[in-house]
Amino acid sequence: MEKMKLALLYADFKSDIDIIEKELIQALNSSSHMLNxxxxxxxxxxxxxxxxxxxxxxxxxxQYDIHRLKHVATPLELVHMASLVHDDVIDDSNMRRGQYTVKAQWNNRVAxxxxxxxFARALQSLAHIENPLVHQVLAHTMVELCNGEVIQIEDxxxxxxxxxxYFRRIKRKTALLxxxxxxxxxxxxxxxKKDAIHLKRFGYFIGMSFQIIDDILDFTATDKELGKPAGSDLLNGNITLPVILMQHDRRIHEYVEKIQAGVLTEAERQNMLTLVRNSPAIDEAQRVSxxxxxxxLREIDQLPKHPMKRKLRDIAMFISKRDF
Structure with a gap:
């Protein structure tokens, strides 16, 4: 049902998204069979x-031109994809979206x-855009993304x-992109310039909301819905908003100690999920999102009258209210 809603929201852009999909495949073409x-x-x-x-x-x-914009959309998606591949190595994750990760299907070195x-292909794709500010924005984003990943390891x-x-970390990890x-x-x-800044600020705020919802879903969704074990963030040692809001509950400390020692059983994982799901932390995290x-939405209100304002609002509402 949720995927159907997403398809409806994307319907106006289907042909252009198809162009970007083809561009992604072309960008990832390599002389190496394994990389391909x-x-x-x-x-x-x-x-x-x-x-x-x-x-x-x-x-x-x-001035909308898909043949120009594909050289912006493609590198951004490539940077996102590359960061996920590296994430899966760091977190030793075997599954993502219900499929084996690159590190699981091949190995860490290949991943x-x-x-x-x-990452390199992303830079190549953006080379078609002459505006130096666009290049500066992507470069800054990639640097901060890497900083965020290292800080996550430290934390x-x-x-x-x-x-x-936490907010500084998810800003770098998700919202900036x-x-x-x-x-x-x-x-x-x-x-x-004025409208571009409103759009930029909109992206930041919706990115923060998006990541907080992701962190909530990691506890409230099922293994099947997530395509990986529920609670994976905490199982990998990543402390997200629901857990931070429970840090005064001794029981969550006990589960974290068992995870860190590598002795958490499957029954204990289920009990841990029940504890978090039934805690006030979930509603509190949702309020922050x-x-x-x-x-x-207030940034959208600052934009001039345009048919896309409604579409921006609809997609913002969807990704901040989704349950998958």
Whole structure:
């Protein structure tokens, strides 16, 4: 049902998204058979393609040209894909979206080189865009993305971290890439500076809301819905908002200690999920996500009258209220 809603929201852009899909496959073409297989495996694993859609949506406020915009949307999606490949190595994850990860299907070395290859292809794809600010935005985003991943490693199993630490981490891990998608789409389409900044800020706020919902779903969704074990973030030592909001509950500390020692049983994982799902932390985290959503919607209100304002609002509401 939720996927049907997403398809309806994307319907206006279907032909252009198809162009971007073809561009992704072409960008991942390599003389190495193994790299080809690993890269195509990633494209076929699918994804919501949220970043390319935000590029297209925001470009509608300017001079829309899909044959120019595909060179912005493609590298942003490639950067996202590459970061996931590296994430799966760091977290030792075997499943993502119900399919084996590159590191599981091949090995860590192949996964790391595949991620590096995809990052390089992203830079090649963006070379078609002459605006130096677009290149600066992507470069800054990639640097901050890497910083965020390293900080996440440093923060593993740190239950006493504060909200500021968490928000800074998810900004780098997720929100900046969505912010850049909106901003780069606007820049590539020649949107005026004032509106481009509103679109950029919209992207940041909706990116924060999006990641908080992801962190909630990691506990509230089922293994099947997630395509990986529920609670995977905590199983990998990543302390997300629901757990931070429970840090004064001794029971969550006991589960984290068992995870860190590698002795958590399947029954204990289920009990841990029940504890988090039934705690006030879930509703509190959802309220935080809602605050970011409302900030995003206020940025839309600042934009001039345009048919795409409604579409931006609809997609923002969907990704902040989704249950998968």
């Amino acid at each position: 297989e690993a890269s195509v495996h990633l494209v076929q694993a699918g994804g919501k393609r949220i970043r390319p859609v935000f590029v297209l949506l925001c470009a509608k406020f300017g 790391m080189y595949t991620g590096d290859f995809i 593993k199993f740190q239950l006493n971290q504060n909200l500021k630490t 969505i912010e850049s998608s909106c901003y780069m789409g606007a820049l590539a389409a020649g949107v005026n 809602e605050l970011y959503l409302q900030k995003a």
